[in-house]
Amino acid sequence: MNILMLGDLLGRAGRDAAAAAIPGLRKTLKLDAVIVNAENASHGFGLAPEMAQVLFAAGADVLTLGNHAWDRREIIPYIAQEKRLIRPLNFPPGTPGAGSVLVNLPSGHKILVAQVMGRLFMDALDCPFQGMEALLARHRLGNGLDAVIVDIHGEATSEKMAFAHAFDGRVTAVLGTHTHVPTADHQVLPGGTGFAADLGMCGDYDSVIGMAKEAAIARIIRKMPGERLAPAEGPASLCGAFIQTGADGRCARIEPVRLGGRLAPAMPVV
Ligand SMILES: [Fe+2]
Ligand SMILES: [Fe+2]
Numbered sequence: 001m002n003i004l005m006l007g008d009l010l011g012r013a014g015r016d017a018a019a020a021a022i023p024g025l026r027k028t029l030k031l032d033a034v035i036v037n038a039e040n041a042s043h044g045f046g047l048a049p050e051m052a053q054v055l056f057a058a059g060a061d062v063l064t065l066g067n068h069a070w071d072r073r074e075i076i077p078y079i080a081q082e083k084r085l086i087r088p089l090n091f092p093p094g095t096p097g098a099g100s101v102l103v104n105l106p107s108g109h110k111i112l113v114a115q116v117m118g119r120l121f122m123d124a125l126d127c128p129f130q131g132m133e134a135l136l137a138r139h140r141l142g143n144g145l146d147a148v149i150v151d152i153h154g155e156a157t158s159e160k161m162a163f164a165h166a167f168d169g170r171v172t173a174v175l176g177t178h179t180h181v182p183t184a185d186h187q188v189l190p191g192g193t194g195f196a197a198d199l200g201m202c203g204d205y206d207s208v209i210g211m212a213k214e215a216a217i218a219r220i221i222r223k224m225p226g227e228r229l230a231p232a233e234g235p236a237s238l239c240g241a242f243i244q245t246g247a248d249g250r251c252a253r254i255e256p257v258r259l260g261g262r263l264a265p266a267m268p269v270v
Pocket of ligand 1: 008039040066178179180
């Protein structure tokens with residue numbers, strides 16, 4: 001089974017590039033599932049329901065969010081009725097939406113996608129490790145569950161690496177999002193879990209993590225709010241990871257995907 005996950009879509013540049021590329025990538029990479037982090041799709045802040053619909057129509061099977069989940073308020077009623085859109089599972093009890101979803105894919109495979117949020121340099125939330133343990137107590141890889149993909153949305157590579165090792169062998173892949181910069185550590189851990197500390201954003205890299213440079217630089221130098229940040233609108237680099245599962249649902253192969261824009265390209269040969 002072949003799976004693609006794309007990192008944080010940043011504004012129009014990111015979401016248009018993703019919607020344009022996903023149909024072709026589904027064919028060339030022979031994909032069974034496509035997962036997309038969409039927390040920054042709306043001008044860098046949140047996701048609007050109509051944007052989610054465009055991404056689903058383009059071929060995304062599951063969308064994930066993050067700390068920007070509720071920046072567009074319209075998503076709150078939408079997530080309550082759209083199970084394919086998930087938010088971190090360690091948000092407070094009673095938060096709208098769910099932190100995981102089981103999807104029966106057209107290929108006949110069954111996949112569990114979950115999102116957790118890290119706590120280092122992030123909001124104080126429930127423990128992502130305990131939340132993941134509780135989820136895996138209800139869903140075990142194998143026995144008709146063909147893959148478990150976890151989006152860990154966090155700032156610190158240490159926390160994301162610790163999380164991946166803690167669940168090594170029990171999930172197909174742990175894939176980091178949120179920093180908007182891709183790491184080069186794609187690997188299959190000893191127990192068979194694929195890992196990358198951060199997929200990077202899908203957006204214009206001639207920017208400060210996706211936002212237009214001038215206002216972002218000024219904010220960092222002056223330590224004052226100043227001009228509102230807006231997404232950089234040059235050509236986007238799509239960034240993500242390609243995962244191939246083995247017979248037992250563990251990760252047989254994980255490789256970076258980078259397409260378009262300024263970053264050096266990377267495309268698995270399938
Ligand atoms: Fe993000
Ligand atoms: Fe984030």
